[in-house]
Amino acid sequence: MHELTGCLRIRPALNEAERAYLHAVADSGRTLRGTTTGRGDTTVPFAYLAWEVCRDGCCLTWDATSERPSMMLPSLRFVIDHLLRDGAKGEGNPQLAGFTFDHVLDGIVTGAGRVVEARANRVSERTLTPSCARTKPSRSRARKLPENVVELRPRRA
Secondary structure, eight states: OOOOOOEEEESSSSOOHHHHHHHHHHHHOOOOOGGGTTTTTTTOOOOOOOOOOOOSEEEEEOOOOTTTGHHHHHHHHIIIIISTTTTTTTTTTTTTTTOOOOEEEEEEEETTTEEEEEETTTTEEEEEEOOOOOOOOOHHHHSSOOOOOOSSSSSTT
16 A cells, blocks of 8 residues: 655635535545536546545545545546636536635645645646666665674764
């Protein structure tokens, strides 16, 4: 399993209706294409909602057990463009009557070889380059200390 670090801050925090809707979509077992604003839209990713809202509605984190990390960016774009930002696709939809459509997301989530960043609702993703499998440890690390030597502080500390 991939360990991910970080969160995306939401300003202002989501209200109860917005939190309940995101929880319902995540728990439904349906993909984003089955949501109110996703039906019939071929630009919507065929992915589950794995962005989890904290109980206060002030941040989103990624649940790596619900979806592949490669879906972090497209599903985040969906959440922002369809449900949260000013001018979102869902604005005016009667099923989203409790939504305020005034949220701004900022933050970074890293893990699984990816960095997803949101700055004022603009999202980007970078893929981290894995190290070469042939990389050898330096000589100083490869050499074991004699048994009668106690290392009090590593040289690189």
